[in-house]
Amino acid sequence: MSTTEERAQTLYDKALTELNTYLEDMKTKPPQEIINSAYQIVNKQDLLMILESAELTPAELNVLNELDHPLQVLYEEWLPVEDRHMEELRDSVQSYLDTRLQYRAEKLYADPSVFRYEGSYSEAREKGEVHLYRANRKRDRACIDAFTENISDANEARRMREFVQEWTQEFGHDRCKFLLGYTVQCADWDGRYSVASKREAAKTNYHITPEHDPFSEFHTNAHPCLVNYAYELLIEQERDKKKSAPKRDEPER
Incomplete structure (x- = not known):
């Protein structure tokens, strides 16, 4: 086993031990605290899989091996990014809703018996009917x-x-x-x-x-x-x- 492989294995073992210790500690907590920690548990499990499969350079392995709790450090590094992730998730939800509403509105106005939408854009926006206005x-x-x-x-x-x-x-x-x-x-x-x-x-x-x-x-x-x-x-x-x-x-x- 090369030095790089040894360092990678050392890092993985350290991270695995950290995760197992965290999970054992969670077992002693009240149910609500365990539920509140579910997000952290899932993300630390994902980080462990990344450390197992990532092809890190010797310099990168050295940085991570110097940490006493690499999973905790990487998790805390993720949290600010997670805020942007939530924003992207909200955008994705809104995009789905906009697409579905637009499709339904266009299907509605494809019916010649349906009268035109009379409101202005500002009125439609105020009423949450922009999809009708655009269609x-x-x-x-x-x-x-x-x-x-x-x-x-x-x-x-x-x-x-x-x-x-x-x-x-x-x-x-x-x-x-x-x-x-x-x-x-x-x-x-x-x-x-x-x-x-x-x-x-x-x-x-x-x-x-x-x-x-x-x-x-x-x-x-x-x-x-x-x-x-x-x-x-x-x-x-x-x-x-x-x-x-x-x-x-x-x-x-």
């Missing part, structure tokens, strides 16, 4: 992108009405009308938008201020005439839905 914005982006990327082709194929119907079936009438209404309202000076479209779009408060426009990223660059026609079709859908709804004083058949 809603993601769905808004997919909705307006689907419109912008396909409306010209639908127009050329003379199937605007069919496209708008399909679009609302996928993303929901509420979302589609809200997003197109934003573009109309932002350009109420544009004569290519009809009076009816401008009047309808003006009914929605988009909370736009000189300092902040929360929906600027959802402005479609599709041709205003196409936007106007699609928006009028959305108004028509809404009007037809109201007409077909049973009156309150009439039983639904």
